[in-house]
Amino acid sequence: CxxxxxxxxxxxxxxxxxxxxxxxxxxxxxxxxxxxxxxxxxxxxxxxxxxxxxxxxxxxxxxxxxxxxxxxxxxxxxxxxxxxxxxxxxxxxxxxxxxxxxxxxxxxxxxxxxxxxxxxxxxxxxxxxxxxxxxxxxxxxxxxxxxxxxxxxxxxxxxxxxxxxxxxxxxxxxxxxxxxxxxxxxxxxxxxxxxxxxxxxxxxxxxxxxxxxxxxxxxxxxxxxxxxxxxxxxxxxRFCIFEHVYFSRPDSILGGRSVYETRENIGRELAKEAPVDADMVCPVPDSGTPAAIGFSLESGIPYAMGIIRNQYMGRTFIEPTESIRNMGVRLKLNVNRALVKGKRIILVDDSVVRGTTSRKIKEMILEAGAAEVHFRIASPPTKWPCFYGVDTPQRDKLLAANMTEEEMRDHLGVNSLKFISIDGLYRAVGEARGRDQASPQYCDACFSGEYPVKPSDMLDQGFEM
Ligand code: 5GP
Ligand code: SF4
Ligand code: MG
Structure with a gap:
């Protein structure tokens, strides 16, 4: 909110x-x-x-x-x-x-x-x-x-x-x-x-x-x-690290840091951690855009808008029901056919949550004739629900809570799938030495399962940490 x-x-x-x-x-x-x-x-x-x-x-x-x-x-x-x-x-x-x-x-x-x-x-x-x-x-x-x-x-x-x-x-x-x-x-x-x-x-x-x-x-x-x-x-x-990845607007300053710059850094880190030979780097707009720019700058692979977003739609994940979300992908995103045909594409997105959006996008881009699709994700695998104000679904709906990275790659049907490491993400937000394991600098519970505030109501309802 x-x-x-x-x-x-x-x-x-x-x-x-x-x-x-x-x-x-x-x-x-x-x-x-x-x-x-x-x-x-x-x-x-x-x-x-x-x-x-x-x-x-x-x-x-x-x-x-x-x-x-x-x-x-x-x-x-x-x-x-x-x-x-x-x-x-x-x-x-x-x-x-x-x-x-x-x-x-x-x-x-x-x-x-x-x-x-x-x-x-x-x-x-x-x-x-x-x-x-x-x-x-x-x-x-x-x-x-x-x-x-x-x-x-x-x-x-x-x-x-x-x-x-x-x-x-x-x-x-x-x-x-x-x-x-x-x-x-x-x-x-x-x-x-x-x-x-x-x-x-x-x-x-x-x-x-x-x-x-x-x-x-x-x-x-x-x-x-x-x-x-x-x-x-x-x-x-323990500020929410996901504000930097996705939630906040890129033109905001959080903790003295430009959100845009952080996202570009994430893309650079990703390019270092998970390089791949390809023809172009495309963001899943808009949430993946600054990270895609960072990936392109670091790798030298050209940035291009292989997916065009209809600016009159809202954010998919903020639509609260699954059926609206499923519809949403096509209403909101379209592949730029002329651009992707025959190309090896690196697709950069902020997160994989349920995997429904990612799967649809991959289908659309292959339908349009892309030769290869490599997913690069600007956050570590989302394995745990957020109880602090972001609407991540229950664990049974979270792709990364139920599959290994290889299984996710196969499920999404992409040539490769890589997530930024947790230390890479911390470096991108300016923590040169990565995550302080003993006393983490941010809340990262949706990635680590370490909840900085005990989710009492959820524990009462049988949630297992
Ligand atoms: P998915 O492939 O997991 O269905 O959706 C991933 C994409 O949708 C990302 O671009 C992300 O911005 C957005 N997204 C969809 N659902 C959610 C959600 O429940 N939580 C978050 N954080 N992002 C979501
Ligand atoms: Fe942010 Fe923590 Fe919620 Fe993840 S679990 S979205 S890091 S507040
Ligand atoms: Mg998105």
């Missing part, structure tokens, strides 16, 4: 809408905006679909007045899937004795089911099926005198990954979990302050990037400035 908030500007809602539009790649199912204006109270609009279709008309925007607002773009990883229900669309809102607050959450709460049960047993009335709603109920039960105190207390009971943007009538609040699994950045816009999942959302509104919110940090921004504190027990940061 993507989260965004702003305080201290004219017409916050239009700024939030632009920010969310820049974060649309993080969630395409639905979006919502909450604002506050003195005299008119809180306003909210939550809709299915794209930001550009829901939050651009003057009529809707006029219902969201005020100088402070937050927003969320949703991609379901917990709660209702597929047919998302409008009640699961964020921001969520709560009315407390000292006033109202709205929250938008990116990540996944790993003890949400246990918390929900406890809260429901004690009388909380949940409105949604979302894990994120726990935060509101925990805030309602807190005895804290101010809303940020309540949020702090609530978040201390929550386990898992969270980058939260929240607002009261006058305060914009941002918080990252102690491991900082999901991103969150702070920007400045005139006299106002901005919080966003990624820096690309600051660029679109021409805000100045100030810094990242630190893992475990909570910031409270008002017209007067930004206060910061660290409410959790300190921990070593």
């Amino acid at each position: 993507g989260v965004f908030g702003v305080v201290g500007v004219d017409n916050a809602a239009s700024v939030v809408a632009l920010g969310l539009h820049a974060l649309q790649h993080r969630g395409q199912e639905a979006g919502g905006i909450v604002t506050h204006e003195f005299g008119q109270g809180f306003s909210s609009a939550r809709r299915f679909g794209y930001v550009r279709d829901n939050f651009t008309d003057a009529e809707t925007m006029a219902t969201l007045p005020g100088p402070i607002g937050i927003g969320h773009v949703r991609y379901s990883t917990a709660g209702s899937k597929g047919a998302t229900q409008i009640r699961d669309v964020q921001p969520f809102f709560g009315e407390f004795s000292m006033g109202g607050a709205a929250i938008a959450h990116n990540g996944n709460i790993t003890n949400a089911l246990a918390l929900r049960k406890e809260l429901v047993d004690r009388g909380s009335i949940f409105q949604s099926s979302s894990d994120s709603e726990c935060i509101i109920h925990l805030m309602a039960r807190s005895m804290g005198r101010k809303i940020p105190d309540r949020m702090e207390e609530a978040l201390r009971k929550v386990e898992g990954a969270f980058s939260v943007v929240a607002m009261t009538r006058t305060k914009l609040i941002g918080c990252r979990d102690p491991l900082g699994v999901r991103p969150l950045v702070l920007g400045q816009l005139g006299d106002g302050w901005v919080l966003a999942s990624e820096t690309c959302a600051l660029d679109i509104i021409n805000a100045t990037f100030i810094r990242e919110i630190e893992p475990g940090e909570m910031v409270v921004a008002t017209g007067k400035g930004v206060e910061s504190h660290f409410p959790f027990r300190p921990a070593k940061s």
